[in-house]
Amino acid sequence: MADDNYREESKFNMALAYLKRIDMLLYMCQMSATRCDVGGWTNNLRSVYREASVRLSDEEKKEILGDYKTPIEKELTTKILSEEDSTFKNVYFLTKDLRSRKMYHNKIMFLLDGLEIKLRLKLQQRGMLLPSKSDPTKAILNM
Numbered sequence: 610m611a612d613d614n615y616r617e618e619s620k621f622n623m624a625l626a627y628l629k630r631i632d633m634l635l636y637m638c639q640m641s642a643t644r645c646d647v648g649g650w651t652n653n654l655r656s657v658y659r660e661a662s663v664r665l666s667d668e669e670k671k672e673i674l675g676d677y678k679t680p681i682e683k684e685l686t687t688k689i690l691s692e693e694d695s696t697f698k699n700v701y702f703l704t705k706d707l708r709s710r711k712m713y714h715n716k717i718m719f720l721l722d723g724l725e726i727k728l729r730l731k732l733q734q735r736g737m738l739l740p741s742k743s744d745p746t747k748a749i750l751n752m
Contacts, residue, residue: 628737631660638725642718647710650721651700657728658697664735673727675699690716695723 634657641650658673665673675698682688685699700720703713710717732738 627660631657631732631737634660635729642721642725645714645718647704647714647717647721650725651697651704654721654724654728655697657725657732661728661732661737664737665731669731673697673724673731686713686716690719692723692726695720695727697724700724 634653638650638653638657641653662670673696675696677698681698681702685694685702700717703717703720704710729738
């Protein structure tokens, strides 16, 4: 009978599979965005967020999710949106029903663009998208 307290360390970890999943999800985000598929894009971005969340600080998570302690601004539907407005909280507010989805389609697309850019920047800051240009083994990227 094997000793349950003994675990041999793996010579491989799940890093490659993890990055491959993120790559596939980002590709799916791109396809959903191209088709203007708000539901698919939102779900794929949520999956990217879940994968990346283990590497994000609480402040970064709040920046992406939105501050759930503060009420949603009713003028979100009428004001000119900025990058700071790109949060899941605001997307959920504008996609709460079919009428809102149709009425605020352009605003929703803007928010989803902003969310995807935020997530991609966070992934890049952690070296999860492109290799560092200072790495001599990746010198071809310095061109």
